[in-house]
Amino acid sequence: MVERLALQNDNKILLVVLDGLGGLPVNGRTELETASKPNLDRLAAKSGLGMHTPVDIGVTPGSGPAHLGLFGYDPVLYEVGRGVVEALGVGLHPAPTDLCARANFATIGPDGRLSDRRAGRIPTEKCAELCSSIQQAIPSVEDVAVVVKPGREHRFVVVLRGAGLESGLTDSDPQHEGLAPSPVKPLRAEAAKSARIANSFVSLCQKLLASEPAANYVLLRGLDRPPHIPSMQERFKLRPACVAVYPMYKGLARFVGMDVIEAGETWESEVAALRENMPKYDFLFVHFKDTDKAGEDGDFDRKVELIERFDEEVVPQLLRLKPDVFCLTGDHSTPATLKGHSWHSVPFLLNSPYVRRHAALEEFGERACSRGTFGCRLPARQLMNLLLAHSLKLQKFGA
Amino acid sequence: MVERLALQNDNKILLVVLDGLGGLPVNGRTELETASKPNLDRLAAKSGLGMHTPVDIGVTPGSGPAHLGLFGYDPVLYEVGRGVVEALGVGLHPAPTDLCARANFATIGPDGRLSDRRAGRIPTEKCAELCSSIQQAIPSVEDVAVVVKPGREHRFVVVLRGAGLESGLTDSDPQHEGLAPSPVKPLRAEAAKSARIANSFVSLCQKLLASEPAANYVLLRGLDRPPHIPSMQERFKLRPACVAVYPMYKGLARFVGMDVIEAGETWESEVAALRENMPKYDFLFVHFKDTDKAGEDGDFDRKVELIERFDEEVVPQLLRLKPDVFCLTGDHSTPATLKGHSWHSVPFLLNSPYVRRHAALEEFGERACSRGTFGCRLPARQLMNLLLAHSLKLQKFGA
Numbered sequence: 037m038v039e040r041l042a043l044q045n046d047n048k049i050l051l052v053v054l055d056g057l058g059g060l061p062v063n064g065r066t067e068l069e070t071a072s073k074p075n076l077d078r079l080a081a082k083s084g085l086g087m088h089t090p091v092d093i094g095v096t097p098g099s100g101p102a103h104l105g106l107f108g109y110d111p112v113l114y115e116v117g118r119g120v121v122e123a124l125g126v127g128l129h130p131a132p133t134d135l136c137a138r139a140n141f142a143t144i145g146p147d148g149r150l151s152d153r154r155a156g157r158i159p160t161e162k163c164a165e166l167c168s169s170i171q172q173a174i175p176s177v178e179d180v181a182v183v184v185k186p187g188r189e190h191r192f193v194v195v196l197r198g199a200g201l202e203s204g205l206t207d208s209d210p211q212h213e214g215l216a217p218s219p220v221k222p223l224r225a226e227a228a229k230s231a232r233i234a235n236s237f238v239s240l241c242q243k244l245l246a247s248e249p250a251a252n253y254v255l256l257r258g259l260d261r262p263p264h265i266p267s268m269q270e271r272f273k274l275r276p277a278c279v280a281v282y283p284m285y286k287g288l289a290r291f292v293g294m295d296v297i298e299a300g301e302t303w304e305s306e307v308a309a310l311r312e313n314m315p316k317y318d319f320l321f322v323h324f325k326d327t328d329k330a331g332e333d334g335d336f337d338r339k340v341e342l343i344e345r346f347d348e349e350v351v352p353q354l355l356r357l358k359p360d361v362f363c364l365t366g367d368h369s370t371p372a373t374l375k376g377h378s379w380h381s382v383p384f385l386l387n388s389p390y391v392r393r394h395a396a397l398e399e400f401g402e403r404a405c406s407r408g409t410f411g412c413r414l415p416a417r418q419l420m421n422l423l424l425a426h427s428l429k430l431q432k433f434g435a
Numbered sequence: 436m437v438e439r440l441a442l443q444n445d446n447k448i449l450l451v452v453l454d455g456l457g458g459l460p461v462n463g464r465t466e467l468e469t470a471s472k473p474n475l476d477r478l479a480a481k482s483g484l485g486m487h488t489p490v491d492i493g494v495t496p497g498s499g500p501a502h503l504g505l506f507g508y509d510p511v512l513y514e515v516g517r518g519v520v521e522a523l524g525v526g527l528h529p530a531p532t533d534l535c536a537r538a539n540f541a542t543i544g545p546d547g548r549l550s551d552r553r554a555g556r557i558p559t560e561k562c563a564e565l566c567s568s569i570q571q572a573i574p575s576v577e578d579v580a581v582v583v584k585p586g587r588e589h590r591f592v593v594v595l596r597g598a599g600l601e602s603g604l605t606d607s608d609p610q611h612e613g614l615a616p617s618p619v620k621p622l623r624a625e626a627a628k629s630a631r632i633a634n635s636f637v638s639l640c641q642k643l644l645a646s647e648p649a650a651n652y653v654l655l656r657g658l659d660r661p662p663h664i665p666s667m668q669e670r671f672k673l674r675p676a677c678v679a680v681y682p683m684y685k686g687l688a689r690f691v692g693m694d695v696i697e698a699g700e701t702w703e704s705e706v707a708a709l710r711e712n713m714p715k716y717d718f719l720f721v722h723f724k725d726t727d728k729a730g731e732d733g734d735f736d737r738k739v740e741l742i743e744r745f746d747e748e749v750v751p752q753l754l755r756l757k758p759d760v761f762c763l764t765g766d767h768s769t770p771a772t773l774k775g776h777s778w779h780s781v782p783f784l785l786n787s788p789y790v791r792r793h794a795a796l797e798e799f800g801e802r803a804c805s806r807g808t809f810g811c812r813l814p815a816r817q818l819m820n821l822l823l824a825h826s827l828k829l830q831k832f833g834a
Contacts, residue, residue: 060789060791061791061792064792066791091436091832091833092436092437092817092820092832093813093817093820093821093824094437094817094819094820094821094823094824094825094829095436095437095440095820095824095829095832096824096829096830096831096832097831097832097833098831098832098833098834099833099834100833100834101832101833111832111833112436115833116833116834117834118833118834121833121834122834258834371789373788373789374789377831378789379820379824379829380789380791402791403791403793403808406791406793406808406810407806411810412808412809412810413810413813
């Protein structure tokens with residue numbers, strides 16, 4: 037619907053994402069509610085508040101779907117497979133015709149059964165070394181180019197690039213030790229070539245790695261191609277840019293057509309990159325990862341501390357950029373008590389001269405947001421409607 | 436969506452339904468708000484609250500759709516005709532190809548007009564006797580087998596079992612006394628055989644019952660076939676069970692794959708059945724009917740009193756079962772002031788370690804629930820998403 041109404045103007049939207057921002061209470065208050073954050077609270081008192089639902093009621097999103105939602109895309113319609121997300125995560129730029137797989141080094145016994153699905157979690161350096169050997173020895177399989185890139189410990193990524201590589205494949209990882217690995221099987225006839233190439237690749241790796249004590253086998257999971265996604269330029273007439281440190285988020289942003297700006301490694305360098313590039317764009321997405329990591333580690337206090345530091349060090353600098361629409365939210369909740377992503381709704385704050393403020397809500401937190409002007413259950417993909425509307429980038433519908 | 440994510444674990448969900456729980460205020464407070472219910476209020480203060488919409492905004496649900504919603508099914512997609520609900524209610528297990536009808540014994544005059552649509556509410560024993568005569572005299576019509584089963588007073592059920600019995604039929608009940616009954620008419624060509632069989636059945640009954648003083652005619656309503664419904668086991672990977680007194684609720688539960696536990700006739704016997712069967716299941720639905728009856732009778736005080744007694748006698752026993760997720764709600768509202776089901780949203784309470792509690796809400800009532808963490812307008816069928824999520828029975832969506 038909004039695609040039909042989108043128009044271009046000079047108003048600037050700044051979408052700030054604190055990864056995994058939403059939380060659960062400890063001693064009656066969530067991480068966000070516990071944090072002392074005078075700048076955000078002051079901003080909340082003159083903003084519109086609400087809660088968004090990343091994918092669906094009760095559904096815990098991965099980072100891919102959660103971000104696509106924030107970018108205005110239905111994450112169920114535009115599904116991004118695990119292999120694709122991992123490829124983005126190691127900085128590869130898979131094309132829509134590339135087949136991406138998440139790979140593990142594993143240990144297989146002489147009986148053909150897996151004794152360790154993670155090859156004893158070999159060191160990251162060892163993984164890089166083995167990936168380099170594979171890349172050199174197996175640059176292609178049949179007419180398909182092979183790209184191998186190491187991740188952490190036993191993890192790496194394989195991208196297969198060539199004609200006719202359709203998706204629709206099973207994993208080779210049987211998920212349990214003591215079992216033989218499965219061949220990759222096509223789930224539909226068109227994927228026969230993909231399966232053959234993937235299985236050949238595994239066989240070639242097995243020969244190459246035969247003398248390795250631990251990492252003598254390769255398991256493939258989540259084989260998939262990136263979805264075709266219409267760009268934010270096409271859909272919303274935006275000139276969008278991404279400021280992020282982690283490759284996965286840059287990759288997701290590139291997927292929907294954002295320019296990815298070199299942003300260094302720290303909050304400071306991210307803010308600097310943003311400041312420098314504000315003039316060139318009208319939609320700026322800036323991503324801060326650390327809150328999610330603290331949540332995943334189950335470190336409630338660390339998450340509180342990061343929010344406090346963000347409030348003190350980053351928020352004033354962001355406000356000084358004077359975007360026409362300033363929105364701060366998370367992509368999903370990562371409550372420290374759950375040590376992982378969760379299904380809970382996510383607080384957001386939208387500052388613009390055109391919001392209906394609720395004077396009584398003078399705090400940025402889950403409870404305040406659930407009583408806010410935007411309600412407690414906005415589908416995340418409709419947040420974009422609000423960003424466009426408040427920046428006056430949507431025409432009237434009908435006469 | 437959640438079907439793809441469902442996984443099995445040992446966490447137990449207890450879904451407690453007080454039929455027709457929602458109400459409307461008298462002297463400013465609804466039945467639930469008027470009731471003194473310290474146990475529920477204490478529980479509410481440490482639970483997540485919300486309101487659900489049984490079918491759609493403004494739509495008053497029957498018992499069938501209302502319960503299907505609570506079981507996680509879209510009640511518009513899986514429409515269950517009245518005849519089917521009644522067949523379930525008397526303990527029949529209609530197959531998807533069976534045509535079910537709700538039947539009434541009625542009194543027809545020599546002028547062919549109905550003088551009493553309920554045959555003077557003949558006693559239940561008389562109804563059983565007549566049904567037995569019909570069953571014996573009319574075992575089939577053409578190639579279609581006839582199953583007749585008595586209900587209470589003048590009510591009974593007819594199931595027609597055979598090839599080609601399509602749905603799409605009008606009722607024979609003209610809804611008003613003093614009118615002649617209508618023939619059953621097909622609403623589409625495919626239902627012609629069904630209509631012919633139904634009308635033949637009515638004629639044969641009329642001949643058989645000619646000498647009866649009151650019950651000398653049979654009216655058919657709600658002729659329909661059961662929808663194909665995938666089971667809760669298939670959809671949600673649950674091991675579900677139903678504890679209910681009334682056959683209709685048992686039938687609906689059986690329809691979605693629940694085991695139906697023999698639960699006696701009282702609240703006490705229901706709780707005992709529940710206690711005994713908790714170990715065998717991971718989803719337990721327990722149904723208490725009386726609140727709805729008080730609402731239907733327009734008896735505000737009686738409904739209040741039942742809620743108070745439930746709070747005192749039943750709630751502590753339910754909590755002692757220590758389910759991982761405890762949810763209490765109604766299937767719909769039955770405000771005493773309306774003397775019937777209504778379209779109003781229905782309060783619910785969900786207790787789990789993973790809810791965001793709103794400390795300020797220390798009461799279980801319509802107004803508190805409409806300000807609760809789950810919002811004021813959750814589609815009832817999505818309550819199941821919340822039950823599954825809070826019992827950690829849903830995998831992450833995407834990477």
